[in-house]
Amino acid sequence: MSGGWRIPGRGAGIDRQRPLRFRFDGREMEGFAGDTLASALMAAGVRVVGRSFKYHRPRGVMTAGAEEPNALVEIIEGAQQTPNTRATVQELYAGLQARSQNRWPGLGFDALAVNDFLHPFLGAGFYYKTFMWPRQFWERVYEPIIRRAAGLGSLSGRTDEGAYEKAFAFCDLLVIGAGPAGLVAALRAGRAGADVIMAEADTQPGGRLLADLPEIGGQGARDWLAGVQAELAALPNVRVMTRTTVTGAYDGGTYGALERVGLHRADPGDLPRECFWRIVAKRAVMATGALERPIAHPGNDRPGVMLASAMPAYVNRWGVAPGRRVAIFGNNDSALATAQALTAAGVQIAAYIDPRPDVPALQDFPVYRGAQVVGTRGRMGLHTVQVRHADGVSEVPADALGLSGGWNPTLHLACHMNGRPEWDARIAAFVPRDGMVPGLTAAGAAAGGLSTAACLTDGARAAATALADLGLPVPEMTPPGAEDAPYGIAPFWAVDAGGRAWLDFANDVTTKDVAQAAREGFASVEHMKRYTTQGMAPDQGKNSNVAALAVLADATGQSIPDTGTTTFRPPFVPVSIAALGAGGRAKGFAPERRLTSDAQSRAMGAPMIEAGLWYRPSYFPRVGEATWREACDREVAMVRGAVGVCDVSTLGKIDVQGPDAGRYLDFLYTNRMSSLKPGRIRYGLMLREDGHVMDDGTCARLGEGHFLVTTTTAAAGQVMRHMDFVQQAFCADWAVRFASVTEHWAQFAVAGPRARDLLNTLLDQPVSADSLPFMACQPVTVAGVAGRLFRISFSGALGYEVAVPARYGAALFSRLVEGAEALGGGAYGMEALNVMRIEKGFITHAEIDGRVTAFDLGVQRMLSAAKDCIGKPASERPGLMDDARGQLVGLMSVDPADRIDAGAPLYAADAPARAENWQGHVTSAGYSPTLKGWLALGFLSNGRARHGEVLCIHDALRGRKLMARVCDPVFLDPEGRAMRG
Amino acid sequence: MADLTVTEATDGLGLPLAMGDCILSAQAPGTAWLIAPYPGRRAACSAALAPLGLSFPAPGQGLAGQGLAAGGRRIVWAGRDQAFLFGAAPPEGLAEHAALTDQSDGWAGLRLQGPDAEAVLARLVPLDLRIGAFPEDHVARSLLGHMPLLIQRTGPETFALMTYRSMAGSAVQEIGHALKAVAARRRLG
Secondary structure, X not given: OOOOOEOOOOOOOOEEEEEEEEEEOOEEEEEEEOOEHHHHHHHOOOOOOEEOOOOOOEEOOOOOOOOOOOOEEEEEEOOEEEEEEEOOOOEOOOOOEEEEOOOOEOOOOEHHHHHHHOHXXXXXXXXXXXXXXXXXXXXXXXXXXXXXXXXXXXXOOOOOOOOEEEEEEEEEEEEEOOOHHHHHHHHHHHHOOOOEEEEOOOOOOOOOHHHHOXXXXXXXXXXXXXXXXXXXXXXXXXXXXXXXXXXXXXXXHXXXXXXXXXXXXXXXXXXXXXXXXXXXXXXXXEOOOEEEOOOEOEOOOOOOEEEOOHHHHHHHHHOEOOOOEEEEEEOEHHHHHHHHHHHHOOOEEEEEEEOOOOOOOOOOOOEEEOOEXXXXXXXXXXXXXXXXXXXXXXXXXXXXXXXXXXEEEOOHHHHOOOOOOEEEOOOOEEXXXXXXXXXXXXXXXXXXXXXXXHHHHHHHHHHHHHHHHHOOOOOOOOOXXXXXXXXXXXXXXXXXXXXXXXXXXXXXXXXXXXXXHHHOOOOOHHHHHHHHOOOOOOOOOOOOHHHHHHHHHHHHOOOHHHHOOOOOOOOOOOOOHHHHOOOOOHHHHOOOEEOOOHHHHHHOOOOEEEEOOEEEEOOOOOOOOOOHHHHHHHHHHHHHHOOEEEEOOOOOEEEEEOOOHHHHHHHHEOOOOOOOOOOEEEEEEEEOOOOOEEEEEEEEEEEOOEEEEEOOOOOHHHHHHHHHHHHHHHOOOOOOEEEEOOOOEEEEXXXXXXXXXXXXXXXXXXXXXXXXXXXXXXEEEEOOEEEEEEOOOOOOOOEEEEEEEHHHHHHHHHHHHHHHHHOOOEEOOHHHHHHHHHHOOOOOOOOOOOOOOHHHHOOHHHOOOOOOOOOHHHHOOHHHHOOOOEEEEEEEEOOOOOOOOOOOEEEEOOOOOOHHHXXXXXXXXXXXXXXXXXXXXXXXXXXXHHOOOEEEEEEOOOOEEEEEEEEOOOOOOOOOHHHHO | OOOOOOOOOOOOOOOOEEEOOXXXXXXXXXXXXXEEEOOOOHHHHHHHXXXXXXXXXXXXXXXXXXXXXXXXOXXXXXXXXXXXXXXXXXXXXXXXXXXXXXXXXXXXXXXXXOOOHHHHHOXXXXXXXXXXXXXXXXXXXXXXXXEEEEEEEEEOOEEEEEEEHHHHHHHHHHHHHHHHHHHHHHHHO
16 A cells, blocks of 8 residues: 555456557546446545535545445536536546536636635525515625526537437336345346346446455355356346446336447447337336435535545455545444444554444554544545544544444435435335335345345345236245444434535535524425525435435434435435437438429429428529529429429328228318219318317319328328327227328329410310319329329419329329429429418418318308207307408508518507507518519408408518508409419 | 349348347348228229239238248238239239229338347337237238338247338338347447
């Protein structure tokens, strides 16, 4: 130990042949493969690792596990930084860069350490009382300052580009934790043939065995472990997941778990950083062990003070001495055993201090019985421990102090479904009750069994219970013998000696804060927690929870069980949002739906716009067109003057069949469809049950019991769901079935006076105006392919929609565009489609936005009086047929050059633009090259009676104001001559 | 004679895609008819399907045609009162008992094969696909990420996947991501 902090011959977890260089706060250091950042820092003699949350006090490594409250650092990777990484969990890799946090300008000198001197003013709740005035200063001044001064690490502010993963796993038995209890449980269940997942947060199985190295079945702990691991590895039905922390227990036997995948590698390659698992298990064994708890004594946060149990871990796993002279302060037998074990490992024990008067005093080190630690000294690290005993106060030189106030079973998961644990006076700790989470059994230390032998036996028992539940044979198993010393403890929580004694190191909460909360009336444990912030830091109270409520119980005169615990909620350890949201970055949450014409449209330079998940061409720019408007105007003129082609495959297509199909559609649509003749098409309206318009579209009768319903692009899914609901809920016994065929058919609108000429170049049997009249359909052969032809128009021009199976879509689109161009037309996109449908007053979901009734649209007559339909009774409520409601109107700017924008509000011509004068709004607008002016559709109160009136469109949001005339929503060809021609 | 060229749903998507020990390849569904029996007609449908060596499948079941005449015909459960008939036109008389819809072009078919196929799908499909729970010929409607999915185990290490034709690109991309991540883990040994 001369010079360095590594102990020769100790540290089975590190590989001394593989040194790794890393940097901490810019300082280059060296550790070994197998080190955690914490062990490497300790080995390098770094005592101060961070500054505390509120008082900016120097802090060192406190634990050897996931519960670490102090050693939180930022890990730097290029331009990214990950804050609040627990140095005790972060594995060392070559080139790792870590930075301490919450200090300025540096760890050694931190200007905000001035807070520590102000502590009498900064107790629990100080900001609730201090920063009351002036009121508006809280958000703008006080809170930002407090947040800056207090705190944790910082974010890079950049988007996290790292790879994360989410995955599902299923098993018969989930064993949570691979300590002695978990290993035995997994082994027994594995031998029985159960599908077992054993999840272990650490880098390797073993749990406390790795730190304490007890003898098991006459073998050394490592030999026994190696044997068990080899057997588990040989069982194909057992899956051991290391670096995987089960973070939450949820309904139906589902557990969340976070796996560190690439975070410990210098070059992770294609590995995700983390994987968030959802594990569904028929049964679970919670073998999560126990967490040692510190004792609150004055100055117990000084660097060098740590959990007693962490010391053998550093010695035996990483070969690091926690100090040259180590004192241990404990109230239980495991603390004494730790002192003995450390002595055996060559660590000098300066003092063993125990409040119990009857501890055996004859040891290889000085023992202070009936004694307490009442203070510590050492500015940037411990150098003296003050011990009060029967004969006075002794100053014991020591550079490390191990604390043990007993053990808390790690029962968090068992409480995640709102179960409450019970107090076990035998070990002075809360233990889980049976059945808190259905299917989950606690075993070993997590169930309160605090000896190695108890863990081994209990793990075997828990496996047997689970196997019996699963209906699997329970193989005989005699757990190996091991240390089974009785565990003695005298509850002892806090030293009463003045000064500040920390409970929650991570949030700087002391015993005084808890007492003050109680004094000020925050005496319930949930109130105390929120008032003091105890248990709300990244460690979520793992180190402080039970001690804090014990102090609270003392302050309120209640018992600990009566005081109760706060609520344990998932996640058990911090989970990055990136892992939870894995796969959802960028377009990950929204698959792209691409048309069969997609490649050609893009090749033609069309910008694509999103329509739901679909991508549709906005317009097809041509040489010389500088703006989208020029392309759009040209495309409209093309359709009105020659012929245009547009991919309309995104519209929902639902095939409805069966003897009861007509009856069913009559029930679904406001108007009658059963009277439609085969080969004919009818426009239809569907209502929601509440009477508002859900969707509109066409319904074609392809045969006697065969219909094809079309929906809007936006509502295709909604209509399908609605149809399913109506059929299952109201007429399940009717002989009707339907299926979405949206994807099967590629469908193209061919519109314009030359539409028929174009189609007839491709149809095997040409059509004429009379052979296929308006609103008729027929099967056709298109360039040798069986397809369907519908004579419908969404542009108001002579129009057809031709459909072929999707495999021919790309080829047909190409042929149609080529043919159209030869006739002086071409492809048109969404912009032109929108302008033309506004010219015709055809509605989309800009109009039927979910608040609109058939009455508002002026199509109340489409509600057949002769039959019932979904939504009809609700639509006839008087309030829904009120003239004061917004009614669909057309709007034309008085000066045709005045642009109208969708969303703009309508006011009377002379009324100021104020909410009380609001008369309606614009839903769709566009420039009509046909009518040479701006047109819009909108809803206007009593609008049908107001045609001819001039209104003011005052769009304050965009800063535009213009006058517009109200008119019929059909601007162009109201008789429909063009499309019928 | 068809004068229009055929574009398959998976054309241009860079398939087959081999990574780690898995291969993702295109597997066009071919002729696919959705068969939806009217209420109470499932048995009648089975009778009508008998000449093809098939019957109407139970939920979650995929059936391969029996006998020499079967010739690659399959029928696969596809949802409530629905099944896909692959590789054959619906037989005579079936239309009387069921709605028949041609879906040959509506779905993109993929095939994922390899020892890690289950692990790859575990990243995208929220189902228990362990061979004990989802043995050969088992079928389910589920999700592939956010996309609709019809999945069938066709071999110990092989799955047939079908999603909407328009989403084929996203499906291949998503499976590609999972393949890459699983292959990276595999390299760790």
